[in-house]
Amino acid sequence: MRLAAILLVVGLVYLTLAQERDPFFWIYTLHSMAALTADTTGGDCAAECDCPPTFPIAMYCDNRGMKQVPYIPSRMKYVYLQHNQITAVLDDAFGNATNLVWVMLHENNISTVGKKAFSNLASLHRLYLSGNNLKSVPASLPPSLHDLRLNHNNIDTVAPNSFEGMENLTVLLLSNNAIQDLGSSFKGLRSLTLLDISNNQLKKVPDGLPAMLHQLYLGFNAIDTVPRNFLSHFSNLQYVRLSHNELTNKGIPPSTFNVSGLIELDLSFNKLERIPQVSTSLEHLYLQANQIKEFTLGSFCSTVDVMNFSKLKVLRLEGNEITHSDLPSDSTLCLRLAANIVL
Ligand SMILES: *[C@@H]1O[C@H](CO)[C@@H](O)[C@H](O)[C@H]1NC(C)=O
Ligand SMILES: *[C@@H]1O[C@H](CO)[C@@H](O)[C@H](O)[C@H]1NC(C)=O
Ligand SMILES: *[C@@H]1O[C@H](CO)[C@@H](O)[C@H](O)[C@H]1NC(C)=O
Ligand SMILES: *[C@@H]1O[C@H](CO)[C@@H](O)[C@H](O)[C@H]1NC(C)=O
Numbered sequence: 001m002r003l004a005a006i007l008l009v010v011g012l013v014y015l016t017l018a019q020e021r022d023p024f025f026w027i028y029t030l031h032s033m034a035a036l037t038a039d040t041t042g043g044d045c046a047a048e049c050d051c052p053p054t055f056p057i058a059m060y061c062d063n064r065g066m067k068q069v070p071y072i073p074s075r076m077k078y079v080y081l082q083h084n085q086i087t088a089v090l091d092d093a094f095g096n097a098t099n100l101v102w103v104m105l106h107e108n109n110i111s112t113v114g115k116k117a118f119s120n121l122a123s124l125h126r127l128y129l130s131g132n133n134l135k136s137v138p139a140s141l142p143p144s145l146h147d148l149r150l151n152h153n154n155i156d157t158v159a160p161n162s163f164e165g166m167e168n169l170t171v172l173l174l175s176n177n178a179i180q181d182l183g184s185s186f187k188g189l190r191s192l193t194l195l196d197i198s199n200n201q202l203k204k205v206p207d208g209l210p211a212m213l214h215q216l217y218l219g220f221n222a223i224d225t226v227p228r229n230f231l232s233h234f235s236n237l238q239y240v241r242l243s244h245n246e247l248t249n250k251g252i253p254p255s256t257f258n259v260s261g262l263i264e265l266d267l268s269f270n271k272l273e274r275i276p277q278v279s280t281s282l283e284h285l286y287l288q289a290n291q292i293k294e295f296t297l298g299s300f301c302s303t304v305d306v307m308n309f310s311k312l313k314v315l316r317l318e319g320n321e322i323t324h325s326d327l328p329s330d331s332t333l334c335l336r337l338a339a340n341i342v343l
């Protein structure tokens with residue numbers, strides 16, 4: 001009885017910790033707890049890895065100090081190779097394991113990827129290569145990808161065809177690299193909803209941003225101007241982050257940010273002297289650490305129409321050249337929901 005209780009507690013803690021990993025881990029954990037000593041052969045498996053018998057299409061090889069990609073049996077769909085010291089993914093790394101759906105290779109030290117390493121993985125949905133030593137986007141990535149993570153590498157070149165044909169890609173992380181220019185490499189990414197290119201060396205907003213974007217992160221770059229109407233062709237865009245750039249009011253064409261649908265706009269840590277016009281639908285506006293000298297109510301409400309006030313809830317303006325006394329007395333009519341104005 002006592003042993004059962006201890007096992008239950010240990011099991012619950014394990015489950016709670018395991019939730020983060022993947023949806024199948026639950027099933028795997030439940031089964032393996034029930035059959036702790038029963039079946040131990042999950043079929044062919046790399047010696048360094050775990051292949052749970054009750055979830056035979058997954059191979060767990062994370063955190064084992066591995067220096068190369070192990071042999072991967074052809075039945076595998078999910079391989080976990082993160083947190084190792086792998087330096088290269090060669091052309092034959094996945095051999096006959098062409099059914100792979102998830103390949104986790106983040107937090108290794110990969111600097112070399114064979115030109116054909118991933119090209120036969122026609123069902124690959126998730127490829128995590130974050131936290132490696134890549135200098136460029138690997139060639140011949142499968143167009144089947146849904147989620148591609150390349151953040152925290154040293155990527156400075158992105159070939160124009162890097163993401164070609166990835167019509168189902170919804171998440172693309174390129175943050176924390178050394179990218180200066182993206183050309184028109186986003187062409188055809190018609191399902192992309194999250195694009196993170198923050199912490200790079202972009203001097204301008206990339207051309208041809210995918211129309212289905214919901215989140216666009218461009219913070220920590222060197223952008224000083226944005227193209228006219230660059231936000232007007234999105235129908236789902238809700239979050240735009242442009243903090244820590246070189247934006248001036250001159251670099252922002254009128255009405256750029258007066259687009260309906262936007263919920264959060266981060267323009268903090270730039271060189272703005274005036275508050276740009278924003279849509280009444282906006283709820284969070286970050287303008288701290290600029291050089292704003294006046295509080296223009298017209299930036300939020302064109303006419304102080306009591307029926308059409310701003311939906312702004314949070315407005316941050318600290319680190320500018322204005323104080324509370326610069327707030328016009330009628331601002332409460334327009335900004336009636338803004339419980340949180342930080343000056
Ligand atoms: C891959 O499959 C081919 C054809 O089925 C077979 O000849 C070869 O031995 C397999 N390679 C490995 C490494 O299992
Ligand atoms: C990663 O690989 C580079 C060579 O590409 C090497 O200089 C560096 O020491 C390696 N880092 C670690 C943490 O193994
Ligand atoms: C995208 O998803 C659709 C629907 O699941 C599928 O038919 C199509 O083949 C996928 N495209 C690619 C390039 O994998
Ligand atoms: C409120 O103002 C926005 C622009 O700020 C406009 O698009 C919308 O039609 C207006 N709504 C009403 C009810 O007047």
Ligand SMILES: *[C@@H]1O[C@H](CO)[C@@H](O)[C@H](O)[C@H]1NC(C)=O
Pocket residue numbers: 258277278279280298299300301302303
């Ligand atoms: C935003 O644009 C709408 C038209 O779409 C216009 O009616 C409104 O006055 C503009 N808002 C501001 C704050 O200028």
